[in-house]
Amino acid sequence: MRRRPSEPDLGNSSAGSKVQGFNTKRALELFSARFIMVVLMNPATVSPSVPQRAPLALQVEGLSKVFAQRGPARWPGLAAAEALPVLDHLSFEVGEGEFVSVVGPSGSGKSTLLAILAGLEEPSEGSIALHGERDAPRLGQVGYMPQRDLLLPWRTALGNALAGIQVQGVPRQEARKRAHDLFCQFGLAEFEQTYPHALSGGMRQRVAFARTVLAARDLVLLDEPFGALDTLTRLSMHRWLLDIWGQLGKSAMLVTHDPEEALLLSDRVYVFSARPAHITLALEVPLPRPRQTEVVASPEFAQLKARLLGALLHGEEVTQ
Amino acid sequence: MKLLRSVLRAWPPVVLALALLAIWQLYVQLGNVNPLILPAPLRILSATISHSAVFRAHVGTTINETLVGLLVALACGVLTAAVVDLSPALRRALYPLLVASQAIPILAIAPLMIFWFGYGLLPKVVVVTLVCFFPITVSMADGLSSTDPELIKLYRTFGAGEFTIFWRVRLPHALPSFFSGLKIAATYSVIGAIFGEYVGAIYGLGVLLQTELRSFRTDLLFGVVFITILLSVALFALVSLIERIALPWYFAGGREHDWREAGRRPKRRRAKQQTAFAPAPESAPAESLPKLHEEVIP
Numbered sequence: 141m142r143r144r145p146s147e148p149d150l151g152n153s154s155a156g157s158k159v160q161g162f163n164t165k166r167a168l169e170l171f172s173a174r175f176i177m178v179v180l181m182n183p184a185t186v187s188p189s190v191p192q193r194a195p196l197a198l199q200v201e202g203l204s205k206v207f208a209q210r211g212p213a214r215w216p217g218l219a220a221a222e223a224l225p226v227l228d229h230l231s232f233e234v235g236e237g238e239f240v241s242v243v244g245p246s247g248s249g250k251s252t253l254l255a256i257l258a259g260l261e262e263p264s265e266g267s268i269a270l271h272g273e274r275d276a277p278r279l280g281q282v283g284y285m286p287q288r289d290l291l292l293p294w295r296t297a298l299g300n301a302l303a304g305i306q307v308q309g310v311p312r313q314e315a316r317k318r319a320h321d322l323f324c325q326f327g328l329a330e331f332e333q334t335y336p337h338a339l340s341g342g343m344r345q346r347v348a349f350a351r352t353v354l355a356a357r358d359l360v361l362l363d364e365p366f367g368a369l370d371t372l373t374r375l376s377m378h379r380w381l382l383d384i385w386g387q388l389g390k391s392a393m394l395v396t397h398d399p400e401e402a403l404l405l406s407d408r409v410y411v412f413s414a415r416p417a418h419i420t421l422a423l424e425v426p427l428p429r430p431r432q433t434e435v436v437a438s439p440e441f442a443q444l445k446a447r448l449l450g451a452l453l454h455g456e457e458v459t460q
Numbered sequence: 461m462k463l464l465r466s467v468l469r470a471w472p473p474v475v476l477a478l479a480l481l482a483i484w485q486l487y488v489q490l491g492n493v494n495p496l497i498l499p500a501p502l503r504i505l506s507a508t509i510s511h512s513a514v515f516r517a518h519v520g521t522t523i524n525e526t527l528v529g530l531l532v533a534l535a536c537g538v539l540t541a542a543v544v545d546l547s548p549a550l551r552r553a554l555y556p557l558l559v560a561s562q563a564i565p566i567l568a569i570a571p572l573m574i575f576w577f578g579y580g581l582l583p584k585v586v587v588v589t590l591v592c593f594f595p596i597t598v599s600m601a602d603g604l605s606s607t608d609p610e611l612i613k614l615y616r617t618f619g620a621g622e623f624t625i626f627w628r629v630r631l632p633h634a635l636p637s638f639f640s641g642l643k644i645a646a647t648y649s650v651i652g653a654i655f656g657e658y659v660g661a662i663y664g665l666g667v668l669l670q671t672e673l674r675s676f677r678t679d680l681l682f683g684v685v686f687i688t689i690l691l692s693v694a695l696f697a698l699v700s701l702i703e704r705i706a707l708p709w710y711f712a713g714g715r716e717h718d719w720r721e722a723g724r725r726p727k728r729r730r731a732k733q734q735t736a737f738a739p740a741p742e743s744a745p746a747e748s749l750p751k752l753h754e755e756v757i758p
Contacts, residue, residue, distance in 0.1 A: 258617045280619020290611050294632050294709040304618040307628070335709055355618050 196272065197359045197391035198234040198257070203227055203266035205252055225416035226252050229266070232410050232419060234359065234391050241394045241402035243452060244412025250395040253417075254361045257393065258284040270359065280308060283356025283390075287364045289348040291336040297347045298323065298332040304355025315354070322350050325384060342373040346380070353388060362394040366401065378404055379433045386430060399448045403427075404436060411451040421451035499679040508683035514668070519687065521663040525581060525653040526695070529588020533645060536589060537596030538638075544597070545604040545630075562594045566655065574660040584656030584664075591652035592645035599641025603634025636710050639703040646695040650688055 205227040226249040234240045244250050255261045257268065259278030270276045283304070291300045298319055305315045323329050326346050336344055345365060352360055366374045378401065385392075385405075396402050402409045403425055411421040425444060427435055435441055481501045487493070488500040495503060508515065540558070544551045566587060573583035607630045615625045657666025665684050672680040704711060 255613075260613055260616060279616060282617065284614065284617040286610060286614060288610065290608070290614050292611075292629070292632070294707070303615075303628075307615065307618040307620040307624055335712055337709075337712060 195236045196233050197236050197238070197270070198393065199269040199272070200233065200257075201231050201267050201269075203230045203253075203256070203263050203268065205249065205256060205261070206264045227256075227263075228416035228418045230417065230419060231266075232422070234393050235407075236358070236391055237389060238407045239385060239392045239394065239405055241396060241406040241409045242412060243396060243399055243402045243409055243448065244417060245414050245452070246397065248412045248415050249417040250412060251363055254284065254363045254393070254395055257359075258282050258361055260284075281357050281359075283352040283360040285348055285352040285360065285362045285365050287367050289336075289344040291339075291344055291347060293336055296333050296335055297328060297339065297343075300336065300347050301350040301354060304351050308355065319350065319354060322354060325387065326350055327380070340373075341369050342377055345369065345377060353390060356390060358391055360390050360392045362392060364396055365394075367397065374401075375433065381405060382431050382433065399445060399452065400436060403441060403444050403448065404431065404433065409448060411448060421448070423448055423451075496676055496678050499682060504679045504682045504686065507677070507679040508686070511680060511683070515683070515687065518663055518665050518668045519691075521661075522650070522653050522657065522665040523691065525584040525656065525664065526588060526649045526691070528581065529585045529653060530592055530646065530649045530695075532585055533589040533592035533596055533649075534642070537593040537641075537645075538600055540593070540597045541600035541604060544601050551601075558594060558597060561590065564590070566590065566652075570656060570659040573656075579660055579662055583659075584653050584661070587656035588649050588652040591648045595641040595644040595648070596638070597641075599644075600634055600638045603637030604630050606637070607633045635707055636703075639699065639707070643696055643699050643703075646699045647692050650692045650695065654688060 204225070207224045207226055208222075230253070232240070242250055242253065252261070256263050257278065259280075259282065267274055268278070270278065270281060291297075292303065295303070298316075301319045301323065302315055305318070306312075310318075320329075320332070323332055326349070328343065328346055328350065331339060331343060331347075336347070339347065349365065352362075366377050369377060382405065394402065394405060399409075406425050409421075409423045409425060410419050411423070412418070413420050423444065427438075427440060427444075485500050485502060488495075488498060499507075540554065544554050569590075570583070570587055573586060577583040577586065611629055611633075612625055615629055620628070654664070654666040654669065657664035658670060659666075661667050665688060669681065669684045672678075672684060
């Protein structure tokens with residue numbers, strides 16, 4: 141467990157205070173820490189020229205990934221395995237409590253990046269630091285949510301949400317309590333005992349998200365979680381995520397095709413070029429939180445979107 | 461309501477079986493067939509009931525052998541499947557042997573088993589196991605290896621080890637497939653036990669079969685056949701029941717109806733549409749199209 145030292149229990153502050161009884165001093169500390177996080181360190185209130193000194197949930201430096209080309213049958217002695225560079229010296233960071241998105245053309249290696257960050261694969265080059273700890277083990281630390289919900293059909297919604305936290309050896313009672321609290325927060329309370337086949341696409345995705353959040357120490361990786369949903373469900377999921385995100389106290393990295401989704405949800409958006417991917421634009425999103433989905437109609441949003449699309453479409457021309 | 465529906469669902473096979481038996485009865489009676497060659501169902505029934513004490517003495521032994529053999533096959537099959545699943549090298553090494561074990565002519569081996577293991581329970585259990593463990597092993601191994609790799613990756617990101625993934629993901633995933641294999645094995649098992657007895661035993665339906673055949677009691681012979689069938693069906697039903705109880709999630713959501721209802725319209729609506737959109741009978745393309753199909757298909 142590596143918790144942020146200054147504000148030990150922001151994510152579960154409500155649950156924590158219930159267990160320990162109300163402690164005024166502690167509550168004040170928590171509140172002030174929250175205030176510093178939300179108001180003083182918000183990109184909207186801090187001028188962009190001042191470098192941020194927020195603790196980093198994730199810091200990636202010079203990350204590259206090269207695959208050995210799996211081409212047609214190679215004859216011995218004719219050609220060596222060709223190297224296929226996928227990620228090209230990426231450097232980026234996710235601050236504590238930040239929501240960061242990666243947008244890029246399909247096949248640009250976004251999913252590979254998440255697989256590396258989740259610990260499923262190792263980078264060919266570069267370093268990954270979680271909470272300042274370089275090359276720490278990532279399996280079991282980082283929450284990973286794939287595009288498909290991958291719910292187990294033999295478990296109820298609650299049982300599915302418990303899948304990850306159970307593996308990590310959290311006592312049963314505590315795990316159930318945390319899952320139950322999260323279900324109430326997620327608007328899933330009445331579906332706890334429902335099996336996945338009876339849930340709608342949006343509900344299934346919420347359960348998968350609950351599973352990810354419960355399993356994550358802090359950082360949550362989202363691999364196009366709304367990609368398979370229809371437009372209307374996707375919009376309602378955006379609204380829902382904006383609603384609950386502030387209370388979760390987690391850090392997130394979202395991979396998506398959809399520039400609008402990235403801008404709406406994120407504090408910062410990285411734009412990837414086509415393969416081999418490098419970052420063509422790092423765009424701060426200074427839209428105030430809490431955000432409403434209506435913000436997409438505002439002129440600021442339109443401006444940001446224009447910059448983002450420009451970088452996406454003419455990748456090489458725009459530099460940081 | 462639920463009970464009524466399950467009774468209604470059970471009707472078609474019962475009606476069909478009764479109809480076939482009725483045809484058989486009529487054929488024998490009207491055709492004056494010699495009962496030594498082919499006895500009528502009612503004659504079989506009455507003969508079996510009048511000899512029920514004899515049958516009762518033998519059935520217990522057969523059931524016992526069947527169940528023990530099936531359980532041994534279950535244990536062997538699941539273990540082999542787990543071992544085969546553990547390492548690809550072992551899989552490659554063991555699979556041909558498994559297939560070969562099914563190619564052994566039991567006809568040749570079974571009499572030898574009397575010399576090896578005597579007249580008791582053991583040789584029958586061995587025959588039943590030999591017959592049953594292959595479908596169990598193959599279905600279990602296939603179920604284990606067909607787990608979604610994405611799901612396994614997801615569990616890896618939770619920090620799960622191989623054993624946890626096996627226990628929490630792959631084993632439950634393999635269960636529906638495993639039960640399919642077990643159902644096949646259950647239907648084979650009774651015949652396996654009877655064959656084991658036929659070669660040499662003191663009690664059992666196989667012994668009875670041989671005695672009735674030698675004494676030309678064709679009606680009692682058929683009695684043994686029907687009891688064998690009933691045993692197999694009962695065992696199959698038992699396995700299905702256990703499956704239903706063990707895997708409620710697998711049967712939830714009307715799995716069977718999903719594809720049956722797909723693409724079907726209520727009949728009345730279809731008739732209406734046909735009258736509304738039916739092409740004029742003399743229009744040439746509508747007539748030439750089916751002809752074209754007829755030419756292509758043969």
